[in-house]
Amino acid sequence: MHNFATRIINSIIRRAQHIIILMRARKKSRESISKREGNNILVLCYGNIYRSPLAENLLKKYFSSETYNIMSAGFHKKENRTCEPEYLQILEEYGYDLYEHRSKTVKPSNLKWADIILIMDRYNLDMLKKMDSDCISKTIWIGAFSKRKSVEVQDPYDKGYDFTRDVISDIELCIKDISLELSNNQAVSDNRAIKNHNI
Numbered sequence: 623m624h625n626f627a628t629r630i631i632n633s634i635i636r637r638a639q640h641i642i643i644l645m646r647a648r649k650k651s652r653e654s655i656s657k658r659e660g661n662n663i664l665v666l667c668y669g670n671i672y673r674s675p676l677a678e679n680l681l682k683k684y685f686s687s688e689t690y691n692i693m694s695a696g697f698h699k700k701e702n703r704t705c706e707p708e709y710l711q712i713l714e715e716y717g718y719d720l721y722e723h724r725s726k727t728v729k730p731s732n733l734k735w736a737d738i739i740l741i742m743d744r745y746n747l748d749m750l751k752k753m754d755s756d757c758i759s760k761t762i763w764i765g766a767f768s769k770r771k772s773v774e775v776q777d778p779y780d781k782g783y784d785f786t787r788d789v790i791s792d793i794e795l796c797i798k799d800i801s802l803e804l805s806n807n808q809a810v811s812d813n814r815a816i817k818n819h820n821i
Contacts, residue, residue, distance in 0.1 A: 643744060647773040651766030654759060655807055660737030663692045666750070667742045670696030670725040671705045672778055672786075676793050677740065677764065679718060684801040695728035697749045709778075712786050716794075733757045740764055740800070743774040765792075767799040 663681065667674035678694035685692070703725040705713075713720055733739065733754050739761045741747055751758060765773035775793055778786040 643747065647763045648766050651762040651773070654762050655738070655803060657759075658737055658807065661690045662735050662737045663690050663740060664728070664732055664736035664738070665692070665694040665740045666696065666728060666746050667694075668696055668745065668749075668777055669698040669703070669779065670694055670727075671698075671703050671723075672709060673742050673764075673775055673789065673793060674740075675705065675720050675723045675725075676713070676718065676790065677797055679720060680794065680797040681801065684797070685804070690804070693726075693732070695726040695732055697728060697746070698725065699727060701725055701727050706779075708783075709786060712783065712790065715787075716790055728753070730754060736760060738762055743776065762800070764796045764800070767803045768796045769799075770795065 665674040665677045665681070667677075674694035674696060678692055681690070681692045701724070704710075705720050705723055710721060730753065733750075734757075736757070737760060739750070739757060740763075741750065741761055742764050747758075747761065750761065763773040764775050770792065775789060775796060776785075778789040781789075
């Protein structure tokens with residue numbers, strides 16, 4: 623009985639912590655992006671077979687490899703998994719091709735390499751903290767610069783066709799908004815560098 627009560631209390635505490643984190647997510651993400659130095663972007667989700675590979679693909683459409691180095695990974699221990707066939711078919715409806723994608727497991731070296739770490743949800747944040755709490759300052763929530771109500775994009779795994787389509791649309795919107803923010807931030811950095819050079 624004592625263990626059951628402890629589990630419930632811990633669950634309530636975790637939920638309260640998540641609410642506070644989500645309330646602060648936009649502000650924290652803006653701080654992270656404004657302090658950014660370097661051009662390495664790591665996109666994370668749980669399995670690296672749904673959300674993060676699509677976000678990686680979209681970011682690479684917005685930015686050349688000369689502007690940003692972009693990779694995706696996940697927390698799932700098994701690597702080299704393909705995207706689910708049903709997901710690949712839905713992506714085709716949007717004109718996206720992830721047939722060649724193979725999942726990668728995030729490693730400590732990836733976290734050190736990254737200047738920006740893009741996460742999808744609170745569970746990604748929890749797993750990231752367990753791996754390396756020092757990298758949280760580099761973390762940006764995928765929906766932080768979007769007008770969407772939530773900063774999170776939920777995992778569509780096993781959730782059906784309509785839910786998956788909604789997630790794809792959410793990722794499209796979020797990546798468009800993040801790309802605009804990154805472009806604006808890059809322009810500010812470039813202007814600052816020019817001014818410093820002219821002094």
